[in-house]
Amino acid sequence: MAQANGNSEGIRTGVHQSLAHDSAHKHVSGEAIYIDDMPEPPGMLNVAFGMSDHPHARIRSMDLGRVRKAAGVAIVLTAADIPGRNDVAPVTEGDPVFVDKLVEFKGQCLFAVAAETMEQARRAARLARVEYTVLKPILTIDEAMAKQSFVGPSQVMKRGNARKAIGAARHRVAGHFEIGGQDHFYLEGQISLAVPGEDGDLTIYCSTQHPTEVQQAVSHVLGCDSNAITVEVRRMGGGFGGKETQGAQFAAAAALVARVTGRPAKARLDRDDDMIMTGKRHDFVVDYVVGVDDDGRIKGIEIELAARCGNSLELSAAICDRAMFHSDNCYYFPNVTITSHRCKTNTVSNTAFRGFGGAQGMLASEEILDEIARHVGTDPLQVRKVNFYGKSPRDVTPYHMTVEDNIIAKIVADVEKSSSYWRRRRTIDAFNATSPVLKKGIALNPVKFGISFTTSFLNQAGALIHVYTDGSVHLNHGGTEMGQGLFTKVAQVVAEEFQIDIDKIKITATSTGKVPNTSATAASSGADMNGAAARIAAQTIKSRLTAFAAGHFKVERNKVIFRDNRVHVGRRRMSFADLIQLAYLGRVSLSATGFYRTPKIHYDAAKARGRPFYYFAYGAAVSEVLIDTLTGEYKLLRADLLHDCGKSLNPAIDLGQVEGAFVQGMGWLTMEELHWNPDGGLATHAPSTYKIPVASDVPADFRVRLLESGRNKENVVHRSKAVGEPPLMLGISVFHAIKDAIAAVGEGQLSPGLNAPATPEEVLRAVDDLRHRLSLSAAEAAE
Ligand code: MTE
Ligand code: HPA
Ligand code: MOS
Numbered sequence: 001m002a003q004a005n006g007n008s009e010g011i012r013t014g015v016h017q018s019l020a021h022d023s024a025h026k027h028v029s030g031e032a033i034y035i036d037d038m039p040e041p042p043g044m045l046n047v048a049f050g051m052s053d054h055p056h057a058r059i060r061s062m063d064l065g066r067v068r069k070a071a072g073v074a075i076v077l078t079a080a081d082i083p084g085r086n087d088v089a090p091v092t093e094g095d096p097v098f099v100d101k102l103v104e105f106k107g108q109c110l111f112a113v114a115a116e117t118m119e120q121a122r123r124a125a126r127l128a129r130v131e132y133t134v135l136k137p138i139l140t141i142d143e144a145m146a147k148q149s150f151v152g153p154s155q156v157m158k159r160g161n162a163r164k165a166i167g168a169a170r171h172r173v174a175g176h177f178e179i180g181g182q183d184h185f186y187l188e189g190q191i192s193l194a195v196p197g198e199d200g201d202l203t204i205y206c207s208t209q210h211p212t213e214v215q216q217a218v219s220h221v222l223g224c225d226s227n228a229i230t231v232e233v234r235r236m237g238g239g240f241g242g243k244e245t246q247g248a249q250f251a252a253a254a255a256l257v258a259r260v261t262g263r264p265a266k267a268r269l270d271r272d273d274d275m276i277m278t279g280k281r282h283d284f285v286v287d288y289v290v291g292v293d294d295d296g297r298i299k300g301i302e303i304e305l306a307a308r309c310g311n312s313l314e315l316s317a318a319i320c321d322r323a324m325f326h327s328d329n330c331y332y333f334p335n336v337t338i339t340s341h342r343c344k345t346n347t348v349s350n351t352a353f354r355g356f357g358g359a360q361g362m363l364a365s366e367e368i369l370d371e372i373a374r375h376v377g378t379d380p381l382q383v384r385k386v387n388f389y390g391k392s393p394r395d396v397t398p399y400h401m402t403v404e405d406n407i408i409a410k411i412v413a414d415v416e417k418s419s420s421y422w423r424r425r426r427t428i429d430a431f432n433a434t435s436p437v438l439k440k441g442i443a444l445n446p447v448k449f450g451i452s453f454t455t456s457f458l459n460q461a462g463a464l465i466h467v468y469t470d471g472s473v474h475l476n477h478g479g480t481e482m483g484q485g486l487f488t489k490v491a492q493v494v495a496e497e498f499q500i501d502i503d504k505i506k507i508t509a510t511s512t513g514k515v516p517n518t519s520a521t522a523a524s525s526g527a528d529m530n531g532a533a534a535r536i537a538a539q540t541i542k543s544r545l546t547a548f549a550a551g552h553f554k555v556e557r558n559k560v561i562f563r564d565n566r567v568h569v570g571r572r573r574m575s576f577a578d579l580i581q582l583a584y585l586g587r588v589s590l591s592a593t594g595f596y597r598t599p600k601i602h603y604d605a606a607k608a609r610g611r612p613f614y615y616f617a618y619g620a621a622v623s624e625v626l627i628d629t630l631t632g633e634y635k636l637l638r639a640d641l642l643h644d645c646g647k648s649l650n651p652a653i654d655l656g657q658v659e660g661a662f663v664q665g666m667g668w669l670t671m672e673e674l675h676w677n678p679d680g681g682l683a684t685h686a687p688s689t690y691k692i693p694v695a696s697d698v699p700a701d702f703r704v705r706l707l708e709s710g711r712n713k714e715n716v717v718h719r720s721k722a723v724g725e726p727p728l729m730l731g732i733s734v735f736h737a738i739k740d741a742i743a744a745v746g747e748g749q750l751s752p753g754l755n756a757p758a759t760p761e762e763v764l765r766a767v768d769d770l771r772h773r774l775s776l777s778a779a780e781a782a783e
Contacts, residue, residue, distance in 0.1 A: 014496035018652035045114040047267035048121035055106040055346035055680025056137035066127035072120030084223030088248040094312035104311035106680040107276035112253045137346035144343035151313040151344045157608040160335035165300025169291025178755040182281035182668040188237025189274040192251035194258035208247040210520035217248035234509035239482035241352030275685035279351030282307040286364040296383035300335035310349035319357035326361035331387040332394040374751035419622040419640035432744040441741025445733040449726035450613030458519040459598035461529035465537040467590040471577025478518030479530035485653035497538035499562040524722035531717040537594030619643035621730035623737040632764030638701035646712035646721030658727040665731020667693040
């Protein structure tokens with residue numbers, strides 16, 4: 001719990017201190033209240049959903065008679081029962097609450113059934129008789145590309161003449177590479193509880209990263225004003241991007257049931273339904289051609305990214321944009337063309353996932369750098385280094401933003417040394433020379449991740465602070481808590497500003513009734529933006545208190561100083577609470593809002609030019625793995641991570657974010673495999689078939705550090721940096737370490753073609769493929 005900062009005086013606990021997550025003890029004891037733990041209001045109905053049986057079909061008829069007559073059923077609702085708009089799409093349109101006529105993925109929601117118990121609702125949902133005219137689905141990226149099936153126009157980002165530069169280069173390297181998707185696997189599934197009030201008003205308790213969007217979606221669906229809907233979220237049991245938009249549909253269904261019946265209604269998806277009905281990380285296919293010189297320096301590069309967006313646009317435009325923004329990662333591309341295709345398929349619409357397309361773009365560039373190295377026969381780390389962003393003119397991104405805060409070389413040199421990369425490289429080579437079956441591999445990968453929503457207007461945040469007459473503080477802001485520690489960090493910022501102990505600050509649930517018109521807690525910007533907004537609110541109250549105290553005690557304003565739970569007014573000292581009491585009697589307002597907008601950012605999408613990011617976050621990781629070339633199994637032996645959180649607001653929480661993100665990134669690229677059946681159904685919809693990393697996958701030797709000298713060049717709250725997403729991409733080093741180990745099978749002569757995720761099956765396939773190619777070239781040599 002709250003830990004003293006070491007000073008005998010001083011406050012407990014301001015910024016830059018390691019403080020436990022405010023709910024850590026409640027998470028482990030089970031006392032933290034998630035929506036399904038809330039006492040159920042009397043008369044509450046439980047909502048379950050009917051799902052389509054085909055990925056692409058027209059509904060001829062839907063007979064719901066048996067559903068309506070099933071035990072305990074109160075009501076069944078379809079598209080025809082929606083009084084407002086049957087769409088919860090976050091940007092444009094295309095995400096219906098209930099299918100009207102055209103089914104676009106298998107598992108799409110056809111209707112909702114509300115019953116007295118969840119069991120009754122689920123049983124009833126299966127009794128529908130639906131007749132379809134089955135249509136031919138498009139399921140894969142390849143099919144979508146062949147049919148030019150897109151959710152939006154393809155985009156191009158370019159500088160210079162890549163084609164020409166590639167033609168003139170000494171070497172040409174071309175390749176094709178597949179990147180799998182990922183399920184969010186938050187521990188708490190999608191859930192909403194809608195409680196009716198007077199005049200049709202509704203309060204919705206929803207597990208969402210975006211309460212405002214849920215409020216708007218529900219009001220559109222119900223055809224009422226936003227002011228009739230209040231959305232509240234105290235915490236999520238994980239979001240990871242999966243609750244940036246995906247909760248709206250189920251919130252709308254619960255709201256509709258509540259509105260029509262006048263009874264409270266809860267919609268909670270079980271794990272299988274959640275995995276089938278909600279979007280995931282986009283899988284990608286990458287094609288590239290790059291021209292390099294003898295030491296692997298890039299002269300020109302063309303990258304083509306094709307993403308599987310699923311059946312609707314949803315957030316895919318911004319996600320695919322972010323993929324383009326990160327397909328340079330840390331490398332300067334003098335001549336570059338990046339093309340992005342947004343493929344429409346008859347699968348669930350893919351959505352935000354930690355990294356938001358940036359992860360896939362970055363993996364593409366890391367893969368290309370790895371391939372260049374294997375082609376020119378140099379260590380991948382060396383080839384990475386010669387291509388790093390550097391001084392002008394080698395400091396401009398493909399979208400014409402200058403990288404002003406470049407610390408790539410520094411961070412890489414640090415971890416290269418601390419991990420003994422080169423010594424271990426030699427040890428591994430020696431091991432591999434004498435070990436025919438087991439092979440080791442090592443990889444160092446850097447990360448540069450752009451911070452800000454690339455949709456510039458989203459970069460705004462608000463906060464609300466009340467100080468009560470006893471000096472205790474009520475803190476609220478538009479950010480949501482999903483386990484990342486945002487609430488703790490913002491409370492630290494406010495404690496620091498008022499110079500009072502953090503236990504005087506009450507952390508409260510996010511509510512659209514307190515702070516309106518918020519953006520999703522996403523793009524890793526939660527603490528940057530809500531921390532700044534809360535700080536501004538606290539400063540407003542503080543300046544009122546300062547003016548009051550100066551007048552009351554007849555001193556200059558600069559003689560009023562807040563420090564260590566006290567206020568110094570000239571020679572007087574009083575407790576914060578005593579000053580508050582006086583200020584109240586003096587009729588000073590003790591409540592304030594704060595509003596923050598990120599400065600400096602702008603972007604012209606039509607020209608693919610601007611400064612979409614306020615700044616970059618950096619990191620680097622070294623992973624070492626051992627693979628078994630007979631089974632394809634592997635183990636991560638050691639990982640050294642170094643990550644830049646600027647001047648960390650809370651090093652303990654940030655360290656946890658780095659560790660968790662790395663393991664989640666490793667899971668994405670090594671073991672989490674989504675599999676669709678030929679009929680378009682998701683085969684992997686439960687932990688029995690979908691494998692996520694567990695405690696035993698964390699390497700026994702795990703060395704994680706925050707960059708001690710870190711300091712944000714930009715004026716972000718207390719010079720910190722965003723941490724939520726960037727370290728996920730440190731997991732790329734595990735993938736490339738596996739690839740390095742496979743390459744050892746051929747003594748580095750040939751490059752293994754390894755797609756992500758590198759499951760044991762994929763590793764074995766890559767090993768066999770490499771052996772096959774080796775024997776062919778040996779046979780050729782013998783001829
Ligand atoms: N950490 C935990 N424990 N749970 C989560 O759901 N989501 C990640 C990251 N870290 C997540 C997490 C994602 S996708 C983002 S965008 C950020 O947290 C959002 O929070 P922040 O902006 O406050 O960092
Ligand atoms: N990141 C996360 N969520 C978003 C973004 C982004 O850049 N843009 C719109 N929603
Ligand atoms: Mo995070 S993918 O921006 O919610």
